[in-house]
Amino acid sequence: MDAIKGNMFAILNGYKQFVIPVYQRIYSWEREQCQRLWQDIVAMQKENKAGHFVGSIVNIAEQAMPTGVQKFMIIDGQQRMTTLTLLLIALRDYADAHHQDDQTINAPMITSLCLKNDFQSGYDRYKMLLTEADRDALIDLIEKKPITNKKPSRIIENYNFFVEKVTSGVLKPAAIYESIGKLQIVNITLDRQVDDPQAIFESLNSTGMDLSESDLIRNYILMGLDNDEQIYVYENIWRPTELLFDYERRSALMDRFFRDYLTMKLGHIPKINHVYEEFKQYHLNSRFNSVGDLCQDIYTFSKYYTDMCFCRSSEPALKACYSEIQALRSEVVYPFLLRVHKDWEKGSITLDELIEIIKMCINYVLRRAVCNIPTNSLNKTFATLKNFINPSDYLNSIKAAFVLMESYKEFPTDEKFVSILTTRDVYNMRIRNYILSKLENFQNKASITIENYTIEHIMPQNPNLSREWISDLGHDWQKVQRTYLHTLGNLTLTAYNAEMGDYSFTEKLNMEGGFKQSALRINSYVVLQDTWNAEKIQERAKELGTKALRIWPYPSITEEKMAPYKKNQNAKPEYTLNSYEHLNQFTRMLFEKLDLRIMNLSPDVHKEFKKMYVAYKLDTNFVDIVIHKERLCLSVNMPFEDVIDPKGICRDVSELGRWANGDVEVFFDSLGQLDDVMAIVDQAYHIQAD
Known part of the structure; x- marks a missing residue:
């Protein structure tokens, strides 16, 4: 690894080309980031500063050729390099247009030094070679071609921003050129034989690089392939997947998709900031024969997902269902419906059955909203609903699952639904x-x-x-x-x-x-x-x-069709507070005081009486209570090393057997401990709530 401090001119000087590999995200800086860079340039000149550090560029040098262009694959820094290139193009174009009035800037020199490799042909002519999505837009600007592309492009938008700034007169063109030379950059070149690009990339991201979860997943998948396979998978599978998503919101929507994709695959909901880590584990444990097969699976489910998001379908009834999902903002149904769409494609269900299932989900969400039932359980309900599918009785098994939902998961009955709909605000x-x-x-x-x-x-x-x-x-x-x-x-x-x-x-x-x-x-x-x-x-x-x-009808299923599913449900015993053998007047008093405090944390908290303990949940259990003869034992679901415990009331039970969930144990045997115990419970609650 070589690290050299320099500036943009020194980095670009010579027969070089900085290539953005296909696994990198497209150019994504917006006006806000460009404005910040411009303000730094203006401040540096106004305050007569000697320089300003703008970050590092990390690249891998390709095998050097005795003649021609030396190529470097950028794994970090493409955003600032591309943005500075756009500023240089805007400055060059201004100099070209005003050369008779202002000869302080040499436009051909900017082109030759910073934009092109003279005497080279094809793509080798350009100092910066972006990914397919942005490549033509940047080349057109460098070659001064008319901008005819109607598709939205941050390349064009940010070039226009810098044209506006260069012509504003805030700084003279010569001062802008001088300021670009004062911007300090550390150019880090890796040795492919010695350095691990993936490990370095993840290290850079962990120190604050602004990559989304889907960016990290793309890099993880493609960076591990050899060059030919990388290009094939990107061009034929990954890029078509990205194009399914809306340009302006692509990153955020793809993040949501991968979370829902993993929820559908794994049956649990990954935490928002852990999607990348969960995906890596899923990939390592999956049965795909190749990365290409995995990417094809991602493409298939992306198609279902974006059809629902953007209401796309050649079937009018299906398109109408998607529109209702959007009107209700009930994206919570996506993980379950991804599975159902796949089964429809396989021929396990008909189109009419698919539509009926989607409508059932809509009716469930609508009725609960009207009845003002807290929504916090919906994520988990739809994450696990696939577990109730009986492939040999597909539609009825889903109907039965909805009808048999109880307590905070209930599908409101006709009587309850109409009563509240007709009287509420x-x-x-x-x-x-x-x-x-x-x-x-x-x-x-x-x-x-x-x-x-x-x-x-x-x-x-x-x-x-x-x-x-x-x-x-x-x-x-x-x-x-x-x-x-x-x-x-x-x-x-x-x-x-x-x-x-x-x-x-x-x-x-x-x-x-x-x-x-x-x-x-x-x-x-x-x-x-x-x-x-x-x-x-x-x-x-x-x-x-x-x-x-x-x-918005209630699921229609006969008693005969319901019978086998009711039998399975009735086999599960129901528990109440009085089910616990050690409950007495004292422990009941302790429980009721603690229960009131826990339930008051949020209306989204719900309680379940299990065989051995009482569980309190948001997405999952954050604290469980086991009732002993003379005290309550709390099992708090958070890592022991993360607990803030100034009173020392917690015990690490991560290596011990126990009835409840959680690595932290706390005993509660007097009301004087209530505030201290709740301070621990509150920490576990906020891990899920935040």
Whole structure:
């Protein structure tokens, strides 16, 4: 390994080419990073500084040739090198355009020294050779070709940014050129025979390099291949995979995909910042014959994933399902539906069955949202739902799994769903537009676009109601308004919200654009009324609730089909607090005090009574309580070495057998210990919550 301090001009000088290998991410610096670099340059000149350190470049020298261009593969530093190249191009173009007025900058010298290798042909002509996604854009700028590519490109965007800065006059062109020379860079060249590029790359990332989890996965997969296979896998599998994802949000979406992909494969949810590490372990333990086979599997599931994300399908019914997932923002269903899509492709289920399963998932998420059931358990529910699939009875096994869900996982029944839907504040729900749109468009061949309408309160929101409204609502009109204002029965859609205002019900019915002129189905009950009050609101809510049961139905399965699944469930015993043999008046008192404190940590905490202990969970158990005769034993789920324990009340049980989960043991035998014990529990809770 050789490390040499220099500047951009020294690094680029000579017959050299810096190549971005295919496993590197595309150029990703945004305006913010370019602005920061520009501010550093301006500050350095204004304050007359001798220099400014901008970081290091790490590369691997390819075998030297007696003639021609010496090539270096960059494994770190492409973002700043590419950005400085864009600034040099902008400066050169300015000098070319203004050479008669300002001859302080030599445009041909910039081209020859920093951009091109004179007398070389093909790609060897260029000092920087980017990956396929960015290569042509940079070459076009170097060659001063017209920019005709309509695709979004940060290469073009950031070049335009620097053109704007160079022409702004904040610094003279000669000062900009001088400042680029003052930017200090450490150029580190690795020896392929001695140094381990993958280990060095991971070390660089661990010290703060801004790579996403999907960037790390791509580098891990491709960096380990020989050059020919690397290029083949990248061009034929990996690059097509990347192109499935939206350009502007590619990195974030691919991070989400890999987390959901691993969740589907492993049956548990990797922590957000541990996806790369989990992927490496998955790869090492997987049964793929080659890296190419693994990448092909990733491509297959990426196709399902992006179809759902971007609502892409040649099947109208499937596309409509994807649109509903997006409207509900129920991406939590993705890991399970990835598996189901694969089974559909294999022919294990039909298209109609696939659509029915997707709708079941949508109905489950919607009903729980309406019933205001905490969402924290949904990730785990869908991560493990595949475990209930019976390949020989595919659809019924999923229906049974949903029907048999209990407690915090329940699929709300028709009675519960309608009761809450018709009485709760729907107006202030995030999904109100989705609910009203579905109620309007159900079995409607001429469906409406919800964005063309606004939500109208039939009984107005204004607390100072007119005499007509007070008369319609009765003597307790204030209570009626307070109780029913935002409920489903009082909400509708209109294109004339501003015109209707606080007018009386009769005026809203008959005015131009009023309810009687509305073709919307959601107003069919309203137009038949001559007054509006609590009774009418309740009647309309009941009518809409009946329709909602048809739109978001409960899983339909006969008792005969349910029987084998019920039998399996009934075989599992149910436990309560009274199930524990050592529970007595004292330990019950300790438990109730501690239980109250733990449950008050968050509404997302849920409790399960197991055979030997009581479990408290977010994604998984963060603390378990075993009830002894004279005390409670807490098993706290976090590494012992991470515990902050000033009172020394914890014990490392990582190497000991125990009933509950967790490496940290704490005993609780008096109320005076409650705060100290909760301080430990709180640490384990925040590891999952944060």
